[in-house]
Amino acid sequence: DAGVIQSPRHEVTEMGQEVTLRCKPISGHNSLFWYRQTMMRGLELLIYFNNNVPIDDSGMPEDRFSAKMPNASFSTLKIQPSEPRDSAVYFCASSLVYLSPGINEQFFGPGTRLTVL
């Protein structure tokens, strides 16, 4: 398996522009997570999907951020309009979550480094 795939790996944009980050989870996984990593706040969960349905979006910072998962093999995280404080590394992770509790390891993608000028 190719693992979790994210694109682009690097994105540089100007303030006010729309940014779309993409993620392809591991085939067969039913849960997908978007995390953001910054020096100030560390790694924090933005949103979590289970079976393509958003379960917890309490970490989404504001209305400028939106995430979709139209099918089991693709998700997007969109920022519109972007601001310099959105500069960070954005990780996508996927997991196979069973109905019964289990260790459910999360596998991370390589991340997208976003720079907003």
Added chain:
Amino acid sequence: AQTVTQSQPEMSVQEAETVTLSCTYDTSESDYYLFWYKQPPSRQMILVIRQEAYKQQNATENRFSVNFQKAAKSFSLKISDSQLGDAAMYFCAYRRIGGSQGNLIFGKGTKLSVKP
């Protein structure tokens, strides 16, 4: 709310020596999972070791082992026979069981340097 604290922003170890990274957490749950992730300069998050809170036995993965003290809410990582490739950021993470199962809560990380 659960929190994870790593009190050592940076650590250094001599190659072939042993180093211990500290992690404490706060939770009112009785069952949960704990993890250590490694993040090398490539940025890839790699799972190093994991521990189920209901298991008393400390987890071990080759040169990596944990000291899990449930009552003290402590979860330290010991790296034996340190290698140059162990140099990375190490993150301790907590995840509850049930409910919104997915949410990993991370500490701020410890940067480990390995000296040849």
